[in-house]
Amino acid sequence: MRLVRRRREQLKLLGDYLGLCRSGALKELSKRLNHRNYLLESPHKYSVADLQQIADGAYEGFLDALIGFASQHVYHCDLCTQRGFICQICHHHDIIFPFEFDTTVRYVGHPTLPPPPSGPQRAPAGQGGRPGTVVQQHIEHRGCASATGR
Structure with a gap:
């Protein structure tokens, strides 16, 4: 559960970067969230579906894919990089x-x-x-x- 909390904190911080970017990357990330926009609002909110995915062992992979997409955008975007x-x-x-x-x-x-x-x-x-x-x-x-x- 510690690793999940850490990944959620990373996703929140990445969401802050994408929220300020004009590239449309936040819109793409939102599509990948599958209507779970609360994941970008707070690392402490969990739905029943999230808890089920944690129990099934699928949640970390889901978060890793989101973090991978968002971090690659930040590393390659001129505007986001300037906010480093x-x-x-x-x-x-x-x-x-x-x-x-x-x-x-x-x-x-x-x-x-x-x-x-x-x-x-x-x-x-x-x-x-x-x-x-x-x-x-x-x-x-x-x-x-x-x-x-x-």
Whole structure:
């Protein structure tokens, strides 16, 4: 169930990116959701059909296909890529995204709170900014987070 929750969180973050994109990718993702648009709204809502698919072992494959489609769009779309982040700790040129749970760590706080003790961790890549800017978020490579003692 932990893996399902993690995949749902990834899908929510990807949905935020596609929601701001003008390419129509969100419309295509919505078709693939089979009328389950709540999957993009909250990672905590589950239908009875979702729970049945989890029990049958089919839900992870369904989520993986959605995540695969959405992440490939983000990686190849100029507009979505500009909404990624670059590391200000290691100064690596790779663009990183908050949905990359295997390689990044994400810190979320209220916008009036100061950044973590080591200073701002991410700057928006290009001129894009963050999708759904409601709270201040910092995203670090896992290696950078370890090096700063987090």
